[in-house]
Amino acid sequence: MDYDLKWKREAEQDFDRLDTAVQKQALIQFEKLIKSPELGLPLGKKAGLDLTGYRKLYFFQKKYRIVYKLNEKNKKVVIFAIGKREDMKVYREVIKRLER
Numbered sequence: 001m002d003y004d005l006k007w008k009r010e011a012e013q014d015f016d017r018l019d020t021a022v023q024k025q026a027l028i029q030f031e032k033l034i035k036s037p038e039l040g041l042p043l044g045k046k047a048g049l050d051l052t053g054y055r056k057l058y059f060f061q062k063k064y065r066i067v068y069k070l071n072e073k074n075k076k077v078v079i080f081a082i083g084k085r086e087d088m089k090v091y092r093e094v095i096k097r098l099e100r
Helices: 009-017 020-035 086-099
Strands: 004-007 054-059 064-071 076-084
Touching: 004 009, 004 020, 009 076, 020 054, 020 064, 020 076, 064 086, 076 086
Parallel strands: 004 076
Antiparallel strands: 054 064, 064 076
């Protein structure tokens, strides 16, 4: 059974800011998540950030991450952020968004 893909507003804006080539690869990853949301690796506590319960999925030569949360009960994948990993940028952004 396929999962529903839900987007946080900020994640939609992240996607819109990506180059077209990066967007195309992200769309392929979203299709994979709908079918197999467990593909992404679990996040936890790292570099002073606690993203326990969230997952990451690499794309575009591992330069970008999709950070999402899986809701098994409701069969939903909720996208929280899309961005570059460098300097933990995308993960820090998720933390900021959660604090708001």
